[in-house]
């Protein structure tokens with residue numbers, strides 16, 4: 787696993803999201819009411835750009851902009867069709883220096 791820096795936590799306040807390119811994949815990092823989640827920016831239904839649509843900060847849910855499947859940001863599990871497979875999620879935390887980091891496969 788490799789540690790990838792996202793941003794200082796002040797730049798990712800509750801209700802915001804940041805897209806982070808990490809080489810092979812782009813990952814959406816969300817601050818959902820103080821809880822941080824990271825999910826791959828690729829829908830499991832048709833490989834659409836999952837994180838470029840709407841999300842629901844109150845429910846910690848992202849909505850695919852292509853066909854409307856809703857995904858739990860914590861688990862990546864779809865909550866509605868047409869998607870039925872989970873999207874990869876990643877561990878994300880705030881380092882002691884205040885920088886948000888996530889663990890991604892090498």
Ligand code: FES
Pocket residue numbers: 829830831832833834850851852853854855867868869
């Ligand atoms: S590409 Fe996401 S629901 Fe179809």
